[in-house]
Amino acid sequence: MKSYLAVLGSPGAWRFLAPAFLARLPYAMLQLGILLLVQWSTGSYGAAGIAAAAAAVTQALVGPQTGRLADRYGQPKVLIPQVVVHAATLGALLVLASSHASAIVLAVVSALAGGSMPQVGSMVRTRWAHLLGGSGKLGTAFALESITDELTFTLAPVLLVAISTGFSPVWALLVALVMVVAGTVMFAAVRKGAPEPMPVRVRSQGGVLRMRGVAVLAVAFVALGTVFGSLQVGITSSTATLGQAAAAGPIYAAFSGASFVGGILYGTLRWRIGAPVRLVGAIGLLSAATVALIFAGSIPLLYGGAAMAGFVIAPAVITGYTLVETLIPAEVRTEAFTWLNGSIGLGIATGATVAGQLVDRFGSSLAFLVPPVTTGLAALLVLVFLRSLKPATDRSPTREPASIA
CATH class of the missing domain: 1.20.1250.20 (MFS general substrate transporter like domains)
Incomplete structure (x- = not known):
């Protein structure tokens, strides 16, 4: 375990790892949470599946575009507006589901909530690459990140189902909303490991x-x-x-x-x-x-x-x-x-x-x-x-x- 301790002992690592973990739990809760919420609101598993799939697809398509902006303008300048939009859209989804809006409306707002989800996990990996690139520790750091992903995807459904069963899916996603806002804002405030913005010169x-x-x-x-x-x-x-x-x-x-x-x-x-x-x-x-x-x-x-x-x-x-x-x-x-x-x-x-x-x-x-x-x-x-x-052999930023x- 010395290799993991060496990575975790990197100066300032825990300052961004702790808030990142808080922000990543809701990432693992969103799709299942939307499924439970829309089914609770409409009574239809079909509508719930469409809404959850819409969130997953927009997250997959929009996420890389926000990653591109983070590379170009810096992580905080992307994360803060993004988490504001996500809070607004997820909050709107909770209100609409509580008022039993139509399945189409819920699917559209679910897509917006998925597309605006802060990509904190990718930004943590970027920080590790910035901190440890060329040191021989990067593979261990990425292993640590995959372990963290497994942990979040194991804990998140348990937490989500427990709150949904004890109260309602609205409360479960409300807890997720509080966590993602708090974790993302704290993560964005930590500058340790964050690479400086760089102009993107990929000519393709x-x-x-x-x-x-x-x-x-x-x-x-x-x-x-x-x-x-x-x-x-x-x-x-x-x-x-x-x-x-x-x-x-x-x-x-x-x-x-x-x-x-x-x-x-x-x-x-x-x-x-x-x-x-x-x-x-x-x-x-x-x-x-x-x-x-x-x-x-x-x-x-x-x-x-x-x-x-x-x-x-x-x-x-x-x-x-x-x-x-x-x-x-x-x-x-x-x-x-x-x-x-x-x-x-x-x-x-x-x-x-x-x-x-x-x-x-x-x-x-x-x-x-x-x-x-x-x-x-x-x-x-x-x-x-x-x-x-x-x-x-040539990894210069301007290569074709x-x-x-």
Whole structure:
């Protein structure tokens, strides 16, 4: 654990890590919170699913644009206006849901709330890259960030459901609103680790996605996101079919816990194999591991399959973030990290939607068909474009970005 202690002991790190954690919990609560809120307001799961998907899609599309602005003008100048807009739109959504507005109106406002969500997680990674770039500690810092993501996505649903059950989804999202405003404002006020604004000189119509290897990683991260989304649906439907619906939470916790352990172990290792090859291997192993869930006809097998998948997914995510930092210039770090974050969110929404349709038509076990297919295709894609994931010798900010090939 010395490598983690060395990273956490970086001067001033806790000053931005603590408020960032507070701001990131609501990020993990938003999609499920909107689902519960709109279903509570309209009585329709269909309307709730559309509203939650709208929030996820706008978050995935708008997030990188705010990341670009943060790179150019500095994090505080983007975060403060963004959290004001988010507070206004999420507050409006709570008022409209309480007054039982139409499903269309709720979906539109949900999209606005998702698109205005502060991208604090990407900005934390940017600060680590600014503080530790070239020191050999950056891989461990990104492992720490993936562990933090797992922790927030484990704690947030528990907190959200507890408040929703005890009071109402309105109160649950109101608590999330207070946390995101407080955490974001405190994070923006901390200057330690925040890079200075830099003029963006990427000469390409496609921007960061046209840069060497970034689009490949974004597509791979969509596939990784489908694992999270489809497992949520598959585990829930399978445990209900087996007559043990209450086991869904602990089984998904086993997935998250195994990912937590896998991330910790991965971050302590020093690899001789290059990161592009490690990424192919991790995604390929994930595809193989998730096949077991298709045939998991009992609760113990579901526990085992979920744990195997979780143990492998964290190394894949960590490697992807480490790779993208080597492929892009410092002036577009936040935008690049936000593309990967948004890709995971888009994958979660896609995986949950496709898995839900498969469950409705063919049965619960078919939800588990999504992860091996999507990750298998992603592993093949990364293998085909492996050369594009090897850093170019010239990483100057003004170089012309390469295509994904």
